[in-house]
Amino acid sequence: MAVxxxxxxxxxxxxxxxxxxxxxxxxxxxxxxxxxxxxxxxAKYVAALQAIDPxxxxxxxxxxxxxxxxxxxxxxxxxxxxLLTFAMAQVGLTP
Numbered sequence: 001m002a003v004x005x006x007x008x009x010x011x012x013x014x015x016x017x018x019x020x021x022x023x024x025x026x027x028x029x030x031x032x033x034x035x036x037x038x039x040x041x042x043a044k045y046v047a048a049l050q051a052i053d054p055x056x057x058x059x060x061x062x063x064x065x066x067x068x069x070x071x072x073x074x075x076x077x078x079x080x081x082x083l084l085t086f087a088m089a090q091v092g093l094t095p
Contacts, residue, residue, distance in 0.1 A: 014048040023049065027086045029060045029079070058086070 014023055026049060030042035042059060049057025060082060062075070088094070 011045050011048060014045065014052060023052075023056065025056050025058070025090055027058045027060060027083065029062070029083075032061055032063045 010023075026046075028042045028046050030037075030039045032039055039061070042061075046057040046059045060079070062079070
């Protein structure tokens with residue numbers, strides 16, 4: 001029998017607790033060809049966030065990438081620039 005542990009699931013918090021506990025704007029990263037985690041989970045989570053507020057969920061989808069470690073320096077630096085720019089914007093800093 002499966003245990004439903006919704007309190008620790010960010011996906012279910014987005015669906016159930018949007019009025020009790022506002023979730024921050026979130027940038028979710030995924031790789032289209034990841035063989036360990038299906039990309040549909042990231043897309044489904046972002047869709048749940050956007051159903052609450054269209055500006056709450058963002059999706060960064062990388063192609064020809066996997067579960068880390070295979071990105072070249074150019075791709076890695078572009079990803080980090082995006083992540084840091086997003087984080088800075090959330091705390092009110094201008095990049």
